[in-house]
Amino acid sequence: MSVNISTTGNVAVVTATGRLDTSSVETMEALVLESLDGETPNLLFDFGELEYINSSGLRVLVLAYQRLSPKGGAVSVCGLKDYIREVFEISGYDKIFSIAPDRAAAMAKLGG
Amino acid sequence: MNRHLSLDIIPRRGEFDAYSSRIEAFAFDAGLSDAAVFKLMLALDEIVTNIVEHGQPNPKDGPISVAIDIDWPHLRARITDMGPPFNPITASAPELETPMQERKRAVGGMGIHLTKSCMQGMSYAREDGKNILTMNKRLDIPLDSPPRETP
Numbered sequence: 001m002s003v004n005i006s007t008t009g010n011v012a013v014v015t016a017t018g019r020l021d022t023s024s025v026e027t028m029e030a031l032v033l034e035s036l037d038g039e040t041p042n043l044l045f046d047f048g049e050l051e052y053i054n055s056s057g058l059r060v061l062v063l064a065y066q067r068l069s070p071k072g073g074a075v076s077v078c079g080l081k082d083y084i085r086e087v088f089e090i091s092g093y094d095k096i097f098s099i100a101p102d103r104a105a106a107m108a109k110l111g112g
Numbered sequence: 113m114n115r116h117l118s119l120d121i122i123p124r125r126g127e128f129d130a131y132s133s134r135i136e137a138f139a140f141d142a143g144l145s146d147a148a149v150f151k152l153m154l155a156l157d158e159i160v161t162n163i164v165e166h167g168q169p170n171p172k173d174g175p176i177s178v179a180i181d182i183d184w185p186h187l188r189a190r191i192t193d194m195g196p197p198f199n200p201i202t203a204s205a206p207e208l209e210t211p212m213q214e215r216k217r218a219v220g221g222m223g224i225h226l227t228k229s230c231m232q233g234m235s236y237a238r239e240d241g242k243n244i245l246t247m248n249k250r251l252d253i254p255l256d257s258p259p260r261e262t263p
Contacts, residue, residue: 011224019129019132021126021129021157022126022128022157022161023126023129023131024129038185052132052154054157054158054161054223054226055158055161055222055223056161059222081146081151083147083148084152086147087226090226091222091226099250106145
């Protein structure tokens with residue numbers, strides 16, 4: 001698993017690749033928490049190269065949502081493989097996070 | 113052809129991750145699709161994690177045993193632990209209808225909810241001081257395809 005974060009305009013983009021499992025989720029959580037302490041109002045998770053996520057990974061997205069939405073920020077997710085998108089649908093999170101096919105579409109929606 | 117995989121996992125947080133590549137290789141070899149492999153992995157991961165975090169078996173009492181049997185098109189996974197009586201199926205349901213900002217537990221119960229969606233049947237038994245959770249699934253044809261028999 002690799003995870004990095006970059007900022008484009010008013011959007012912080014978290015790119016996670018490979019397997020986001022219980023062992024690796026802490027790395028992503030630390031980066032996300034650091035970003036939440038900053039001024040960037042929107043967060044985009046680019047999961048185009050993500051192969052696996054479990055409920056501990058989803059928890060980080062929910063945490064970001066709970067922190068950003070009261071301030072008018074948004075959490076977006078893009079590039080989901082079909083079977084990972086299904087997890088978002090089953091959990092109902094597809095209604096909370098804006099889901100875009102790719103990074104360009106997500107950035108256009110977020111106005112980054 | 114029946115295929116079987118047995119794993120003994122130390123009941124410790126994150127320990128399951130060390131076995132993911134073996135489970136994945138086994139499931140692909142058995143002919144499961146990407147989506148079916150993912151669902152099997154997610155179901156096992158969530159149950160094992162739930163047992164470790166909420167059932168809290170003592171590692172000294174023994175491992176969490178995972179046994180997977182594939183007898184096409186039937187898949188069965190059995191997870192056994194020696195911890196105190198704990199039925200993950202009846203662990204509380206997620207607050208799907210509660211607005212996200214008001215949810216008390218964020219994703220509490222979500223792991224079991226996802227597991228139920230990944231599998232078709234789940235049952236729990238307490239036998240001889242062990243918790244035994246059995247999950248069943250019928251594999252899809254033609255999305256999954258049975259492995260070719262080597263002559």
